[in-house]
Amino acid sequence: MLNIYRRLWQTNWAEQWQYRANLLMYLLYWLVSPVVYLAVWTTVANAQGSVQGYTANDFVTYYLLLLMVDQLNADITIHLLAYKIQDGTLSGELLKPIHPILTNTLVNNLAFKALTLMVMIPVWLLLCLLFRPDFGTVTLPNLLLGIPAIILGFGINFLFGAAITCLAFWTTRVYAISEFYYALTVLFAGQFVPLDLMPPLVQQIAAYLPFQILRFFPIQLILGRLTGGEILVNFLLGVFWLLVALGLFQLVWKQGVKRFSAVGA
Amino acid sequence: MQWNENGDSPAPGVDAIRVQDLCKTYHVPEREGGMGEAVRSFFRRRYRDVVAVQKVNFCIRSGEIVGFLGPNGAGKTTTLKMLSGLLHPTSGKVEVLGFTPWERKNEFLRAITLVMGQRSRLSWDIPAADSFLLHQAIYRLSDEEYKQTLKELDDLLDLSPIMRKPVRNLSLGERMKCELAAGLLHRPKVLFLDEPTIGLDITAQARIRTFLQEYNRRTGATILLTSHYMADVTALSERIIMIHQGELKYDGSITDLSRRIAPYKIICVTLEDGQVMDLSRYGDPAQPANGEWGENGGCKNLIQVTANRVAEVTARLLAELPVQDLNIEDPPIESVIERAFAE
Numbered sequence: 217m218l219n220i221y222r223r224l225w226q227t228n229w230a231e232q233w234q235y236r237a238n239l240l241m242y243l244l245y246w247l248v249s250p251v252v253y254l255a256v257w258t259t260v261a262n263a264q265g266s267v268q269g270y271t272a273n274d275f276v277t278y279y280l281l282l283l284m285v286d287q288l289n290a291d292i293t294i295h296l297l298a299y300k301i302q303d304g305t306l307s308g309e310l311l312k313p314i315h316p317i318l319t320n321t322l323v324n325n326l327a328f329k330a331l332t333l334m335v336m337i338p339v340w341l342l343l344c345l346l347f348r349p350d351f352g353t354v355t356l357p358n359l360l361l362g363i364p365a366i367i368l369g370f371g372i373n374f375l376f377g378a379a380i381t382c383l384a385f386w387t388t389r390v391y392a393i394s395e396f397y398y399a400l401t402v403l404f405a406g407q408f409v410p411l412d413l414m415p416p417l418v419q420q421i422a423a424y425l426p427f428q429i430l431r432f433f434p435i436q437l438i439l440g441r442l443t444g445g446e447i448l449v450n451f452l453l454g455v456f457w458l459l460v461a462l463g464l465f466q467l468v469w470k471q472g473v474k475r476f477s478a479v480g481a
Numbered sequence: 482m483q484w485n486e487n488g489d490s491p492a493p494g495v496d497a498i499r500v501q502d503l504c505k506t507y508h509v510p511e512r513e514g515g516m517g518e519a520v521r522s523f524f525r526r527r528y529r530d531v532v533a534v535q536k537v538n539f540c541i542r543s544g545e546i547v548g549f550l551g552p553n554g555a556g557k558t559t560t561l562k563m564l565s566g567l568l569h570p571t572s573g574k575v576e577v578l579g580f581t582p583w584e585r586k587n588e589f590l591r592a593i594t595l596v597m598g599q600r601s602r603l604s605w606d607i608p609a610a611d612s613f614l615l616h617q618a619i620y621r622l623s624d625e626e627y628k629q630t631l632k633e634l635d636d637l638l639d640l641s642p643i644m645r646k647p648v649r650n651l652s653l654g655e656r657m658k659c660e661l662a663a664g665l666l667h668r669p670k671v672l673f674l675d676e677p678t679i680g681l682d683i684t685a686q687a688r689i690r691t692f693l694q695e696y697n698r699r700t701g702a703t704i705l706l707t708s709h710y711m712a713d714v715t716a717l718s719e720r721i722i723m724i725h726q727g728e729l730k731y732d733g734s735i736t737d738l739s740r741r742i743a744p745y746k747i748i749c750v751t752l753e754d755g756q757v758m759d760l761s762r763y764g765d766p767a768q769p770a771n772g773e774w775g776e777n778g779g780c781k782n783l784i785q786v787t788a789n790r791v792a793e794v795t796a797r798l799l800a801e802l803p804v805q806d807l808n809i810e811d812p813p814i815e816s817v818i819e820r821a822f823a824e
Contacts, residue, residue: 219618220618222618223619227615305601308602311567477566
């Protein structure tokens with residue numbers, strides 16, 4: 217099995233290099249909104265001294281970390297798979313004795329991530345030079361704990377993304393559904409503003425949803441703003457949502473393939 | 482020449498494929514053109530049932546090569562997809578090597594291959610060689626097995642000059658060769674080939690044909706293939722299965738089919754000075770299929786006579802006419818098949 221992943225990595229990695237223009241577009245898309253929010257909020261914070269306890273540096277560190285976390289647990293399954301379901305080319309993959317999503321699509325995702333990171337890290341360092349953040353609250357143990365938190369977030373995001381993509385077996389409008397999912401992320405994950413600046417009601421709802429595990433939790437964790445108890449609760453919540461996402465994906469995939477093979481691949 | 486050393490294929494004579502009362506009906510949405518109809522179909526969708534395959538039965542013994550014939554839309558591809566596990570039938574039973582294909586067990590998928598002209602096993606952006614390595618991992622082939630098989634495929638298909646180029650830069654024929662190789666790297670015991678020579682020139686077609694024959698001989702693999710080129714089928718298989726409008730029309734040997742559908746011989750007569758003459762008093766005039774009979778394109782005087790009259794008619798022709806050359810042939814398979822479908 218490891219050998220399959222190793223080979224998949226090699227082929228996907230080689231393939232990814234073909235799409236340089238794609239990469240640039242993606243880079244712009246990734247940069248624009250967090251950088252705009254960052255600029256707006258630091259200006260406000262600078263003018264007022266702070267916004268509900270957030271100083272300008274708090275905003276800078278938050279959004280700079282958001283950029284990295286966002287990229288690390290991003291999922292592009294819909295772009296890799298939806299068209300294959302719609303034009304029937306998925307059948308080629310169904311003939312192979314491996315699970316196409318949990319192998320090929322997953323590795324494709326990771327290869328794209330690795331490639332984009334090579335471009336993003338220099339850009340990110342440039343942004344750091346520009347905004348001069350003070351990451352004084354970040355400790356090594358918290359940074360290390362951030363790694364499983366981000367992997368967990370990617371797992372959840374990937375499986376939900378894959379489940380949504382599999383709706384392509386029934387409808388041609390999966391991109392709309394995916395957009396809706398992304399909108400929920402913006403609202404409940406702390407993409408837009410740090411979650412603790414949102415209205416209390418939104419915060420209460422968000423606390424039970426998977427979205428904050430994707431962004432807010434790892435950022436707060438790395439910045440050293442969570443107690444040991446909070447970290448544990450969030451990890452448990454994350455594992456719970458990972459299992460939910462896995463179950464949902466398995467269900468939709470199974471039914472979807474059944475339908476695919478009923479209507480004619 | 483190591484293919485059959487594994488001894489994995491079932492013994493010859495055992496059924497590799499069993500198909501029983503196989504049916505497939507597609508449920509397709511349907512609407513007239515026009516704006517009003519578009520709105521109406523939004524609220525109340527009408528469906529039409531399209532029968533693609535109807536009560537088809539056949540068995541194929543292990544090691545057999547069978548040609549699967551039928552006009553466009555006859556249900557050939559639908560049947561192949563059901564046999565390879567891509568499609569659920571509406572009803573009926575299929576067993577391939579003892580597996581029910583659409584359960585898509587890994588063990589089953591490792592034992593079969595489906596090669597389709599348009600569906601690709603290869604990644605477009607990278608050389609075929611890289612995709613082959615991926616196949617090695619997916620099908621869990623040991624380095625030794627893999628190298629051996631690849632070498633043999635290379636001998637037969639001449640892959641070396643093309644497998645290092647990105648697939649998108651290959652010609653159609655080159656791609657088909659790589660596609661076949663990718664489909665055969667795991668040494669499948671059952672091969673479903675849908676138009677394996679489509680788009681290839683005569684030389685490449687012949688090569689692939691020889692290759693399939695050789696593969697079958699070495700491995701004892703079972704092969705079911707569809708093709709538009711009759712030459713593929715006649716060169717490879719003694720047995721053909723014909724379907725038309727989803728129904729099985731014929732299952733048997735090509736020779737029997739000719740005997741049944743066209744129990745006559747063609748006599749080609751070349752007269753002195755290349756004369757063209759009305760020979761209707763000897764037999765019915767024969768119409769060449771595409772304007773000419775295979776090797777006797779130049780022959781102008783053609784008659785067809787029932788098999789039992791050949792000796793008598795030939796004797797009369799030789800006695801009564803200034804004959805320079807005379808050939809007796811079987812009717813070409815194209816015209817036999819054409820007749821069979823026309824019935």
